[in-house]
Amino acid sequence: MQNSNSTGQATACPPLSLLPDCAERAWSRSAIALLQGDGRRSADTHLLKPLFPGLKGISIYLKDESTHPTGSLKHRLARSLFLYGICNGKIRQTTTLVEASSGSTAVSEAYFAKLLGLRFIAVMPHSTSRQKIEAIQSFGGVCHFVERAGDVYDEAIRIAEQTGGYYLDQFTNAERATDWRGNNNVADSIFRQMEGEEFPVPDWLVMSAGTGGTSATLGRFIRYKNLETRLCVVDVENSAFYEAWRTGDMQITASGSRIEGIGRPRVEPSFVPGVIDHMIRVPDAASIAAAHVLSERLFRQIGGSTGTNFFGLCWIAATMMREGRSGSIVSLICDSGQRYADTFYNANWLKQNRIDITPYRRMLDHFLDNGEFTLP
Numbered sequence: 001m002q003n004s005n006s007t008g009q010a011t012a013c014p015p016l017s018l019l020p021d022c023a024e025r026a027w028s029r030s031a032i033a034l035l036q037g038d039g040r041r042s043a044d045t046h047l048l049k050p051l052f053p054g055l056k057g058i059s060i061y062l063k064d065e066s067t068h069p070t071g072s073l074k075h076r077l078a079r080s081l082f083l084y085g086i087c088n089g090k091i092r093q094t095t096t097l098v099e100a101s102s103g104s105t106a107v108s109e110a111y112f113a114k115l116l117g118l119r120f121i122a123v124m125p126h127s128t129s130r131q132k133i134e135a136i137q138s139f140g141g142v143c144h145f146v147e148r149a150g151d152v153y154d155e156a157i158r159i160a161e162q163t164g165g166y167y168l169d170q171f172t173n174a175e176r177a178t179d180w181r182g183n184n185n186v187a188d189s190i191f192r193q194m195e196g197e198e199f200p201v202p203d204w205l206v207m208s209a210g211t212g213g214t215s216a217t218l219g220r221f222i223r224y225k226n227l228e229t230r231l232c233v234v235d236v237e238n239s240a241f242y243e244a245w246r247t248g249d250m251q252i253t254a255s256g257s258r259i260e261g262i263g264r265p266r267v268e269p270s271f272v273p274g275v276i277d278h279m280i281r282v283p284d285a286a287s288i289a290a291a292h293v294l295s296e297r298l299f300r301q302i303g304g305s306t307g308t309n310f311f312g313l314c315w316i317a318a319t320m321m322r323e324g325r326s327g328s329i330v331s332l333i334c335d336s337g338q339r340y341a342d343t344f345y346n347a348n349w350l351k352q353n354r355i356d357i358t359p360y361r362r363m364l365d366h367f368l369d370n371g372e373f374t375l376p
C-alpha cells in the first residue's frame with residue numbers, strides 16, 4: 001500500500017510493530033485517577049446563611065470555600081489547571097511546574113504537585129503572607145520572590161523556560177480550564193444548594209476578582225441556565241479591573257492591590273467583562289472593616305477578599321431594600337483570616353498602612369442591625 005503526499009512522492013507504509021510505548025499515557029492515567037480520587041474524597045462546601053436583624057426581606061448566603069483541603073477557593077482552580085495541563089499533554093511525568101501567584105493558588109498547586117510527585121516553583125511578590133509561604137513549603141514547593149506584583153508573570157515565564165517546565169498560568173487559563181457549564185463547579189453547586197430556599201434563584205451573585213475566573217464561571221453559568229440572577233463584581237483600590245470594565249480599555253494598568261488574592265495591576269486575560277452586570281470599587285478600609293465585622297458575626301476569622309465580597313453584598317442589599325424588593329444574594333468566603341493575622345488583623349499593620357477601619361465598622365454594624373446604610 002502506498003500513499004501520496006502533497007509533492008506527489010510515494011510514501012512507504014511503516015512496517016508493523018513500531019507503535020510507541022505507552023509509559024507516558026500510563027502516567028497521565030494514574031495522574032488523572034489521583035486527581036479524581038481527591039475530588040471523590042471531598043464533600044461539597046457549605047452554603048452558610050447568617051441572619052442579620054437589619055436585613056428585612058433579604059436572605060444572605062455565603063459559599064464557604066475556605067473548607068477545601070488547601071484552605072481556599074483556589075483548590076477548585078488548581079485541580080482544573082492540573083487536569084487542563086495533563087489533558088493537553090503539557091504536564092508529564094517529569095515536568096517542572098511553575099506558577100505566578102499572590103499565594104493562594106500556589107498553596108493549592110503545591111498540594112496537587114506533591115500528590116502527583118512533580119516539582120513545583122511558585123513566583124510571588126515579597127509581600128505574600130508568611131502563612132501561605134509556609135503552606136507552599138510544607139507541600140514541598142519552592143518559593144521564588146519578586147519585588148513588585150507586576151513582575152511575577154515575566155519571572156514565571158523565564159523560570160519555566162530555564163527549567164524546561166510548564167507555566168500553569170492561572171491568570172490566562174482560569175477561565176478556560178474551568179468547565180463553566182456545570183460539572184459541580186462553584187456556580188452549579190450554589191444553585192443546587194439554593195433549590196429548597198425561600199428565594200431559590202438569587203437576585204444577585206457578588207464576587208471580587210483576582211484571575212477573574214470565578215466571576216467568569218458565575219456569569220457564564222447564569223446566562224447558560226437562562227436565570228434572572230445578576231452578577232456584581234467588587235473591585236478594590238489600585239486594581240485595573242474596574243476602570244477596564246467601565247471604559248472598555250483592556251490595556252489599563254494599576255499599581256497593585258493590598259488585598260491579597262484580588263485586584264490586579266493589569267487586566268487579566270481570564271477577566272470576562274461581558275458577563276458582568278454591575279461593578280463597584282470599594283476602599284481597602286471598607287474591605288478590611290467588613291472582614292472584621294463578618295468575622296465577629298460568624299465567630300471565626302475570614303480573609304480580606306471575603307471582606308470585599310461582604311461589603312459589596314451589603315451595598316447590593318441596601319440598594320434592594322431602598323427599592324422595596326425582597327430576595328436572596330449569594331457571595332463567597334474565599335479563604336480564612338488565619339492567613340492574615342500579621343496584616344488585616346494586626347493593629348500595627350493597619351496603622352503603618354494608614355488604614356482606619358473604625359468608621360466603616362460602625363457603619364456596617366449599624367446597617368446589619370438596623371438596615372440603614374449611611375456611608376462614612
Ligand SMILES: *Cc1c(COP(=O)(O)O)cnc(C)c1O
Nearest residue numbers: 104209210211212214261305334
Ligand atoms: C483568587 C482569589 C480570589 C478571586 O478569585 P478569582 O477566581 O481568581 O477571581 C479571591 N480571594 C482569594 C483569597 C483568592 O485567592
